[in-house]
Amino acid sequence: MPDPSDGVAAGGDVEMPPSQPHDQLPTDAGTESERTNGWEPSIPTDVWRIHGRDYDLTSFVNDHPGGPHMIMMGKGTDCTILFETYHIINEPRKRLAKHDVTPDGQKPPVPERPSAFMADVRTMIREHFKDQPKGTHKSSWLRTLLIFVTWCLMVASFGYGLHFRSVPISFASGFFGYVVMVNLAHDGSHGAYSTKPKVNLIAHLIGAAPFVTGQYTWWMQHVVSHHQHTNEVGKDVDSHHFPFVRWHRNVPHEISGGRWCAGPHNMAWHILTYVASTLSMSVIHPIHFLWQPLAGKLCCGGVSENFKGGLETAITPRHYVGCCPPPKFDSAFEKVAGNFVLQGVATLTNFALLGNLFIWMVSFLCLFAPFIYWGVESPANPMDWVHATLLAFAPYAASSMSFMCITQISHIQEDTQHEAVLANADPYMKQAMTSMDYSERSYVVQFLTGGLNLQSIHHTVPVISCVHYTDLYPKFIAVCKKHNCEPAHSPTMCSALSKHLTYVFRLGRGDVMGVVDVTASEPPNKAKKGRKQRMNFARLFGDGSGDEEAATPIPSATSPMTPARPMTLPAAPASGAAPTQAV
Numbered sequence: 001m002p003d004p005s006d007g008v009a010a011g012g013d014v015e016m017p018p019s020q021p022h023d024q025l026p027t028d029a030g031t032e033s034e035r036t037n038g039w040e041p042s043i044p045t046d047v048w049r050i051h052g053r054d055y056d057l058t059s060f061v062n063d064h065p066g067g068p069h070m071i072m073m074g075k076g077t078d079c080t081i082l083f084e085t086y087h088i089i090n091e092p093r094k095r096l097a098k099h100d101v102t103p104d105g106q107k108p109p110v111p112e113r114p115s116a117f118m119a120d121v122r123t124m125i126r127e128h129f130k131d132q133p134k135g136t137h138k139s140s141w142l143r144t145l146l147i148f149v150t151w152c153l154m155v156a157s158f159g160y161g162l163h164f165r166s167v168p169i170s171f172a173s174g175f176f177g178y179v180v181m182v183n184l185a186h187d188g189s190h191g192a193y194s195t196k197p198k199v200n201l202i203a204h205l206i207g208a209a210p211f212v213t214g215q216y217t218w219w220m221q222h223v224v225s226h227h228q229h230t231n232e233v234g235k236d237v238d239s240h241h242f243p244f245v246r247w248h249r250n251v252p253h254e255i256s257g258g259r260w261c262a263g264p265h266n267m268a269w270h271i272l273t274y275v276a277s278t279l280s281m282s283v284i285h286p287i288h289f290l291w292q293p294l295a296g297k298l299c300c301g302g303v304s305e306n307f308k309g310g311l312e313t314a315i316t317p318r319h320y321v322g323c324c325p326p327p328k329f330d331s332a333f334e335k336v337a338g339n340f341v342l343q344g345v346a347t348l349t350n351f352a353l354l355g356n357l358f359i360w361m362v363s364f365l366c367l368f369a370p371f372i373y374w375g376v377e378s379p380a381n382p383m384d385w386v387h388a389t390l391l392a393f394a395p396y397a398a399s400s401m402s403f404m405c406i407t408q409i410s411h412i413q414e415d416t417q418h419e420a421v422l423a424n425a426d427p428y429m430k431q432a433m434t435s436m437d438y439s440e441r442s443y444v445v446q447f448l449t450g451g452l453n454l455q456s457i458h459h460t461v462p463v464i465s466c467v468h469y470t471d472l473y474p475k476f477i478a479v480c481k482k483h484n485c486e487p488a489h490s491p492t493m494c495s496a497l498s499k500h501l502t503y504v505f506r507l508g509r510g511d512v513m514g515v516v517d518v519t520a521s522e523p524p525n526k527a528k529k530g531r532k533q534r535m536n537f538a539r540l541f542g543d544g545s546g547d548e549e550a551a552t553p554i555p556s557a558t559s560p561m562t563p564a565r566p567m568t569l570p571a572a573p574a575s576g577a578a579p580t581q582a583v
């Protein structure tokens with residue numbers, strides 16, 4: 001069986017950032033206009049842009065070893081990072097040349113390797129798996145058995161909780177559903193579960209439902225937006241998708257309430273997302289980001305304006321807390337969704353499209369099952385409806401709390417949003433440095449988090465299954481040390497969560513703003529060693545008077561005393577997005 005990492009590629013000898021846009025290729029005007037509903041794309045819709053060159057891989061889509069969906073996700077976009085982080089075991093660079101349609105005179109040199117860091121990571125990965133059977137870098141039979149047992153526990157606890165009206169048992173089913181998702185659907189979504197694309201597709205469908213997420217919407221939010229643009233404001237949906245919470249230092253601080261109210265205000269909205277995110281992801285997201293643009297294209301002659309333009313035209317969100325003025329969502333998710341629909345990714349196969357419809361309906365059914373099963377029995381008794389409501393939301397609350405705890409604490413951290421990290425010119429080093437890792441030796445934590453306790457290695461080589469992260473991690477860190485790009489680290493999940501909540505609190509209070517002078521900041525890794533969690537959570541509730549350390553601005557983050565980066569943001573259109581986060 002061919003390896004999914006054996007796909008498309010380039011060749012040359014110069015290291016460079018992933019892409020330099022060049023002038024638009026001449027294309028057939030009629031076809032282009034029809035496909036894009038009139039919007040003028042910055043990248044031609046018929047090509048894949050990699051390292052600044054355009055490749056027409058249309059004839060290769062059905063032969064792509066990773067499956068047609070995986071390659072189609074990059075069509076009409078700059079997919080350099082997807083290309084370089086997925087082709088780890090085999091590098092199909094030379095085969096890419098014959099698909100090159102870049103106009104003469106506009107061809108930038110193509111690097112022989114993505115970067116020195118990424119080349120060393122690939123060498124390390126190949127060395128690790130070199131004497132093992134082909135496909136070992138995917139998931140294992142033992143992990144599959146554990147997932148199956150957990151899936152059975154999810155079904156059994158949901159049925160038991162529903163039949164015996166037990167909210168705690170229903171709550172447990174949501175936790176089991178989340179464990180299945182991070183081990184099965186997440187690996188499948190990255191083509192990391194199996195060497196067989198269809199197995200990955202089915203693993204993703206089965207593992208995503210019913211309590212965590214949809215499939216296509218997960219690809220949009222997670223694989224395309226979050227993984228390629230981790231912690232980039234305007235492009236990483238996860239950095240700012242819920243506008244009531246300030247999750248990123250480069251999102252303007254617009255929270256009223258002063259020093260005493262703004263921090264708790266931000267925290268309150270943040271905690272709300274811990275309860276409602278997966279309900280939004282599994283039930284609401286497919287409506288707005290899949291069925292709505294799909295219906296527009298199929299029934300109304302095209303998608304609405306907010307879905308057009310591609311991710312590079314996404315509008316940076318404004319942050320509001322309160323009802324007036326109304327919240328304005330970012331548009332990154334919609335732009336990716338528009339590309340999925342206009343490029344035909346969503347309608348690529350009937351199997352996947354019907355599969356998406358099916359798991360969305362299963363999520364709906366599970367949500368309303370308590371009302372159907374119990375609520376209609378004695379409709380005159382209001383407590384029955386309250387009980388049914390608790391039963392309905394308990395699994396989603398559990399999956400949401402688990403999911404948000406695992407994912408948010410890795411990326412929304414002071415060190416992972418440090419300006420020096422965000423400004424790193426090597427996008428692959430950036431993948432490692434925008435993550436905070438913890439419990440790196442624990443296989444139990446690895447299973448319970450689906451390997452996302454080690455997000456740095458996951459983001460750098462997402463096509464490798466999570467079951468290998470613990471074994472690979474010491475070697476990965478050695479490569480990071482060699483290139484001075486060590487990821488942030490915390491001993492345990494609890495300490496990482498504490499740092500994360502502290503940071504969200506400070507973001508709300510306005511203690512952390514965008515940074516202008518990168519050189520004035522201490523590198524995040526050195527800063528954190530000397531700091532040792534000095535800004536603990538309890539201290540934040542004080543005013544800092546008499547506390548010299550708390551009153552001292554943290555070197556890696558700009559305090560209100562430091563001038564913030566001036567940000568001029570266009571008004572964003574309101575859209576119907578809802579709170580989410582990702583891995």
Ligand SMILES: [Zn+2]
Binds near residue numbers: 222227458462583
């Ligand atoms: Zn991922």
